[in-house]
Amino acid sequence: MTEEQINIAIAESLGYVKKPYEKDSRGRPCAPRIEWFRNADSEYPMGFSERPNYYHSSLDACAEFEAKLTLDQGKAYVGLFDEVCGGELSLSDMADSPMEYLFWCVRATPLQKCEAYLRVIGKWEASA
8 A cells, every 4th residue: 555545544543534515614615625624423523624634754643543442452462463563463462472472563654554554454455
C-alpha cells in the first residue's frame, strides 16, 4: 500500500469521511470541494473540516488508532510487530522472552505500526 492509501484506510477506520464541503466556518456558502470530516453523524461538525493525521510518519498519530484497539485486537497487533519489523520471534516466544518481544514493540516505526494495525482490522492490501 502507498502512504496515502495507508493514511486513508486508517482515517476511515477511525470515523473520518470525505464529503462535499459547501459552507465556511460561519455556515456561509462557499465554493464546493471535497473535505474530510471527523464525525460521520454530523454534516458539518463544528462548522469546518478536519484533516486526518499522517499516520505513516508519526508515532504520535499512531497513538490515535492504538487507543481504539480492543484487548483482543491489541494482542494481535502486538503479535504482528515481530513479523512487520523483520524479526524471528513468534507469538509463543512472548512468554519465553518478554523483554526481547517488547524490543520489537518499542522499535516499530510508524509505518510498521500502521501495517500491523491495518492487518489486524483486515484492511491491509499487500503490494503486488
